[in-house]
Amino acid sequence: MTGITNIMIVGTGGQGVLTAAEILAEAAIAMGHDVKKTEVAGMAQRGGVVTSHLRFGPKVLAPAIAPGEADLMLAFEVAEGLRWIAHLRPGGLAIVNTMRLIPPVVSTGLYQYPDDPLAEARARSTRLLSLDAGAIAAGLGNPRLGNTVMLGAAADHLPFDPAVLRECVLSRFRHKPGMAEPNERAFEAGRAATAAQSAA
Amino acid sequence: MNAAVPPAAGRFLLSGNEAIARAVWEAGVRVAAAYPGTPSTEMLEFLAAYPDVDTHWAVNEKVSLEVAIGASLAGARAFCCMKHVGVNVAADALMSQSLAGARGGLVLAVADDVGLSSSQNEQDSRYWGRFGHLPIMEPSDSQEAFEMAKMAFEISERFEVPVILRLTTRVCHVKALCVTTGRREERPATGFSIDPNRWVLVPGTARKRLPLMFERDKALAAFAEQTELSVLMDGTDRRVGFVSMGPAALAVREAFPDAPLLKLGFTHPLPMGRIRALAATVDKLVVVEETEPLVEREIAAAGIAVHGKDILPSSGELSYDVVRPRVLRLIGETVPESDLAAAPQVFPRPPTMCVGCPHLAPYYVLSRMRDDVLISGDIGCYTLGAGHPWNALDTTICMGASMGIALGISKARAEADAERSVVAVIGDSTFLHMGMQGLLDITYNRGNITVLLLDNRTVGMTGGQEHPATGRDIHGDPAPQIDFPKLVEALGVKPERIRVIDPYELPTLANAIREETKIAEPSVIITNQPCVLIDSHKRKPPFVVNEDCNGCANCLKVGCPAILVTRRETKVGANGRTRELAFVEIDTPFCTGCTLCVKTCAPKAIVEAQR
Numbered sequence: 001m002t003g004i005t006n007i008m009i010v011g012t013g014g015q016g017v018l019t020a021a022e023i024l025a026e027a028a029i030a031m032g033h034d035v036k037k038t039e040v041a042g043m044a045q046r047g048g049v050v051t052s053h054l055r056f057g058p059k060v061l062a063p064a065i066a067p068g069e070a071d072l073m074l075a076f077e078v079a080e081g082l083r084w085i086a087h088l089r090p091g092g093l094a095i096v097n098t099m100r101l102i103p104p105v106v107s108t109g110l111y112q113y114p115d116d117p118l119a120e121a122r123a124r125s126t127r128l129l130s131l132d133a134g135a136i137a138a139g140l141g142n143p144r145l146g147n148t149v150m151l152g153a154a155a156d157h158l159p160f161d162p163a164v165l166r167e168c169v170l171s172r173f174r175h176k177p178g179m180a181e182p183n184e185r186a187f188e189a190g191r192a193a194t195a196a197q198s199a200a
Numbered sequence: 201m202n203a204a205v206p207p208a209a210g211r212f213l214l215s216g217n218e219a220i221a222r223a224v225w226e227a228g229v230r231v232a233a234a235y236p237g238t239p240s241t242e243m244l245e246f247l248a249a250y251p252d253v254d255t256h257w258a259v260n261e262k263v264s265l266e267v268a269i270g271a272s273l274a275g276a277r278a279f280c281c282m283k284h285v286g287v288n289v290a291a292d293a294l295m296s297q298s299l300a301g302a303r304g305g306l307v308l309a310v311a312d313d314v315g316l317s318s319s320q321n322e323q324d325s326r327y328w329g330r331f332g333h334l335p336i337m338e339p340s341d342s343q344e345a346f347e348m349a350k351m352a353f354e355i356s357e358r359f360e361v362p363v364i365l366r367l368t369t370r371v372c373h374v375k376a377l378c379v380t381t382g383r384r385e386e387r388p389a390t391g392f393s394i395d396p397n398r399w400v401l402v403p404g405t406a407r408k409r410l411p412l413m414f415e416r417d418k419a420l421a422a423f424a425e426q427t428e429l430s431v432l433m434d435g436t437d438r439r440v441g442f443v444s445m446g447p448a449a450l451a452v453r454e455a456f457p458d459a460p461l462l463k464l465g466f467t468h469p470l471p472m473g474r475i476r477a478l479a480a481t482v483d484k485l486v487v488v489e490e491t492e493p494l495v496e497r498e499i500a501a502a503g504i505a506v507h508g509k510d511i512l513p514s515s516g517e518l519s520y521d522v523v524r525p526r527v528l529r530l531i532g533e534t535v536p537e538s539d540l541a542a543a544p545q546v547f548p549r550p551p552t553m554c555v556g557c558p559h560l561a562p563y564y565v566l567s568r569m570r571d572d573v574l575i576s577g578d579i580g581c582y583t584l585g586a587g588h589p590w591n592a593l594d595t596t597i598c599m600g601a602s603m604g605i606a607l608g609i610s611k612a613r614a615e616a617d618a619e620r621s622v623v624a625v626i627g628d629s630t631f632l633h634m635g636m637q638g639l640l641d642i643t644y645n646r647g648n649i650t651v652l653l654l655d656n657r658t659v660g661m662t663g664g665q666e667h668p669a670t671g672r673d674i675h676g677d678p679a680p681q682i683d684f685p686k687l688v689e690a691l692g693v694k695p696e697r698i699r700v701i702d703p704y705e706l707p708t709l710a711n712a713i714r715e716e717t718k719i720a721e722p723s724v725i726i727t728n729q730p731c732v733l734i735d736s737h738k739r740k741p742p743f744v745v746n747e748d749c750n751g752c753a754n755c756l757k758v759g760c761p762a763i764l765v766t767r768r769e770t771k772v773g774a775n776g777r778t779r780e781l782a783f784v785e786i787d788t789p790f791c792t793g794c795t796l797c798v799k800t801c802a803p804k805a806i807v808e809a810q811r
Contacts, residue, residue, distance in 0.1 A: 108756050
């Protein structure tokens with residue numbers, strides 16, 4: 001469909017994927033777009049795979065992004081980034097958090113975690129940026145800011161002004177003044193982390 | 201509790217479930233009841249945040265529908281919602297009330313889990329419309345859900361019939377922009393009018409109502425031909441024309457924007473005249489419906505040439521990438537083999553129990569007794585006990601089935617199973633939903649079953665709702681609280697065969713299960729610690745693994761996701777046998793301090809983290 005932007009946000013239950021998708025949706029609405037957002041997260045609280053699809057543009061019909069159609073994928077966990085890499089369109093951009101979350105099926109030896117999921121993803125994607133959002137957040141004094149770091153990392157790769165997304169992030173903390181400033185720093189740290197890299 | 205959209209006019213990003221809650225409030229509904237079930241749960245949760253609607257969790261779907269029917273008979277608009285399998289439970293009330301009909305607008309929203317994200321089957325609820333002679337409406341997104349839900353009350357009153365609003369996961373859980381009016385219709389209850397010839401369904405009454413039901417079918421079919429709920433979206437590419445509804449219709453429009461599409465909003469009875477008119481103008485007619493070929497068969501039976509499940513799957517979502525290539529092939533276009541790279545193979549992340557979950561211990565114990573027990577399970581988080589590493593469930597069917605299945609297994613016990621005890625595992629809310637009757641059957645019929653009643657004080661799997669044993673209502677306010685030991689005693693279990701145990705006291709729990717399975721009488725072991733995701737759960741100081749870890753891997757058998765393997769080794773013992781060792785660490789920030797793993801650690805290497 002012409003004029004539609006397709007963004008996938010992927011990770012595991014409890015990582016804040018759904019909240020990040022919600023904030024991105026708010027930003028798209030603020031830009032006057034029609035928006036649809038869908039996820040499969042029926043049992044996600046229990047450590048499962050979470051994927052959120054966000055589509056926006058003049059008029060959005062189907063809510064789900066077809067394989068090979070995503071313009072941007074935001075991966076909150078590196079193996080999840082690899083899992084969904086084929087959903088990117090040719091030339092689409094992956095922004096991948098290098099954090100590893102090891103599920104019990106791997107801990108107990110039933111399955112192997114890939115040795116280097118980032119390299120595998122890079123081999124399949126023409127454009128990929130990576131960052132250690134958890135470490136950046138910890139460096140700012142609060143590991144829970146990782147979510148905002150990831151949104152910051154995406155901010156310069158959206159079809160609208162990064163300030164719109166930043167405003168939507170910060171508006172979440174309108175009533176928690178103590179949290180606004182750390183989130184602003186996290187957002188900017190995420191932007192800086194991807195700005196320093198070349199995607200090609 | 202979910203915050204609802206403010207009761208003002210506006211354009212909001214709403215899930216289908218939120219949009220319906222909003223519409224129900226705006227329609228002036230006075231009574232709403234439901235039992236939680238994915239993907240329907242949030243409808244009632246959001247509705248509970250609105251004023252002037254009596255909203256409550258019912259013990260099961262049948263009771264929730266009966267409450268809504270009662271309210272309708274009293275002249276109030278009434279709403280009830282459930283997941284697809286809930287209608288199986290409610291069907292007794294639904295099928296008969298179809299004869300008597302509705303007075304105040306009565307809408308049943310049914311959410312089909314197309315694609316089975318969190319269900320034991322994938323059934324097509326549109327069958328109930330055919331079976332029960334009831335009208336069905338199918339929205340495709342939040343705005344349509346909002347508008348159709350409001351219309352459904354009007355249709356219900358106009359035709360004096362309960363209306364089914366059929367939803368799927370891709371309506372319930374998709375968020376889209378939705379314009380609301382901000383006005384609530386004033387619809388005071390008109391009062392119950394005594395009319396035994398209508399409301400008392402005995403053979404004499406029901407017989408007289410049957411012809412009226414068939415007349416109603418005809419009136420609804422005439423309405424289907426007129427209503428603007430169904431629209432013809434015309435197109436210039438007449439090689440193919442579509443009949444579709446719900447989210448599948450959006451996929452069709454996106455895949456074939458130039459082809460005519462009769463998008464049905466009111467989907468039962470069918471507007472066969474409009475379908476015939478479309479068929480006459482296109483080369484091929486294709487029905488795209490989730491999930492079974494109900495509309496397709498009726499069109500074919502009307503003598504109209506039609507395609508559908510000959511080219512499309514009968515299960516799962518009919519999304520853009522499913523519909524487009526199949527229809528292109530039908531109209532003779534060559535579809536190139538997908539040039540998409542195959543998705544990489546990555547380990548699965550099956551849903552598992554949470555860190556510190558109170559269900560871990562019972563399944564750890566059962567997994568240690570695996571050869572001595574047959575275990576019938578039930579519907580809830582504890583169904584996950586079937587998975588790795590416990591592998592400690594042998595059956596799961598439907599809500600409450602653990603009881604009857606266990607009794608049947610024990611009654612038929614074959615020679616091969618003679619040495620095995622039969623255990624039934626059920627959760628608190630599921631027990632109240634449909635397990636109580638099964639336990640009564642066990643005690644009455646002298647069954648020898650050990651019941652594990654895992655009371656985690658909430659409906660866990662659907663996100664933590666209240667029920668009659670939590671002491672809270674849907675608003676979080678104090679409510680009368682059922683006492684499980686008294687309840688199971690009243691159902692015929694001897695007081696000495698009822699034990700209440702803290703599941704984190706692992707040896708006590710293990711001894712109780714071993715003892716009760718050896719006693720040839722019904723017994724009930726109730727675990728009493730809350731779900732780790734609800735407010736009443738209190739975290740304790742977390743643990744770490746010190747250098748004394750000897751790789752025995754006992755702790756991994758608990759199945760707690762916070763226990764991670766750091767290193768594996770193969771050790772050759774003095775006797776020449778090899779042993780697989782797994783050295784571990786604890787993901788301390790997630791540890792709840794429950795101490796289960798501590799109790800399995802032979803070298804006592806799991807210790808409280810330094811603070």
